[in-house]
Amino acid sequence: MPVLFDTMERWMRDERVGVALTAACVALPYVWSKVKPMLSSKKKEKQAKLRIILVGQQKFCADVFDAYRDLGHDIVAVYTMPDTDARPEPVRVQAEKFGVSVFQPKSFKTAEVANQWKEHNADIAVLAYVTKIIPDSVINTPAMGTICFHPSLLPKYRGGNAIQWQIIQGEKETGVTVFWTDAGADTGPILLQKRAQIKPDDTTASLYFKTLYPIGVDAMKEAITMVANGTAPRLVQDESLSSAQPLCKDKHVHISWDRPGQEVYNLIRGANPQPGAHTTLNGEMVRIFDCSFDSTRITSEHQAGQVVSI
Numbered sequence: 001m002p003v004l005f006d007t008m009e010r011w012m013r014d015e016r017v018g019v020a021l022t023a024a025c026v027a028l029p030y031v032w033s034k035v036k037p038m039l040s041s042k043k044k045e046k047q048a049k050l051r052i053i054l055v056g057q058q059k060f061c062a063d064v065f066d067a068y069r070d071l072g073h074d075i076v077a078v079y080t081m082p083d084t085d086a087r088p089e090p091v092r093v094q095a096e097k098f099g100v101s102v103f104q105p106k107s108f109k110t111a112e113v114a115n116q117w118k119e120h121n122a123d124i125a126v127l128a129y130v131t132k133i134i135p136d137s138v139i140n141t142p143a144m145g146t147i148c149f150h151p152s153l154l155p156k157y158r159g160g161n162a163i164q165w166q167i168i169q170g171e172k173e174t175g176v177t178v179f180w181t182d183a184g185a186d187t188g189p190i191l192l193q194k195r196a197q198i199k200p201d202d203t204t205a206s207l208y209f210k211t212l213y214p215i216g217v218d219a220m221k222e223a224i225t226m227v228a229n230g231t232a233p234r235l236v237q238d239e240s241l242s243s244a245q246p247l248c249k250d251k252h253v254h255i256s257w258d259r260p261g262q263e264v265y266n267l268i269r270g271a272n273p274q275p276g277a278h279t280t281l282n283g284e285m286v287r288i289f290d291c292s293f294d295s296t297r298i299t300s301e302h303q304a305g306q307v308v309s310i
């Protein structure tokens with residue numbers, strides 16, 4: 001060690017060496033700014049590039065498409081709903097822009113679709129807002145399986161109208177789940193979850209577009225990155241906590257005015273925009289999509305369903 005320090009001291013006494021060291025110190029931040037992106041790029045290259053079949057609809061699926069392309073994955077095929085009213089599905093527009101094959105089958109329960117999925121030779125399939133039933137013969141085709149987005153904290157609120165039922169039943173917390181599909185309906189192992197709050201005046205529309213939509217896209221990005229890195233878990237759902245609700249239809253959203261005000265308010269919020277809570281006026285069905293609830297005006301003198309002012 002004394003020899004080393006002595007050598008360094010002699011270098012520093014040498015004016016030329018001192019100048020060189022000073023220049024090196026000045027240049028170091030600039031050099032690092034150029035080298036760091038290269039190292040980050042090398043690191044990204046080591047992450048697995050997945051061949052993905054993307055299935056979904058609406059703007060949500062289109063945003064997931066863009067996110068996966070930005071991550072460098074290869075979307076080998078897109079499956080979406082048939083176009084309606086001459087308006088193409090957003091994900092179809094995005095996919096065709098980048099030359100990705102788009103399929104719009106009326107049903108996934110055909111030999112044609114099953115054969116197509118085999119030909120895609122995909123690593124994984126991703127279901128990003130899917131309303132059609134996809135049979136096991138198709139869903140199990142990708143080498144790594146299939147992951148699916150769901151707008152609730154599974155195992156609670158399984159089913160196709162999870163958002164509506166969470167609000168109708170007065171939940172204050174919600175979230176999204178990305179899970180591995182299996183033979184059941186929303187019963188597969190959980191990959192990840194993200195939690196969020198339901199605001200007192202949220203409707204199904206506001207909760208989805210302002211909360212679950214953005215965190216859902218983030219969850220899908222995070223999930224596919226974990227799959228690519230080999231860190232995606234498969235956490236078995238706790239069946240003791242499970243619940244499943246039917247599709248929310250007219251028979252479920254008739255307003256009973258003898259129910260507590262908070263229940264009526266939850267029903268109206270949860271049914272907005274679909275199917276729309278309803279009552280009768282002069283013998284005809286009337287739908288109510290919006291209202292306000294003021295609990296401070298309720299007193300012990302009032303009965304549920306009593307009109308206190310107009």
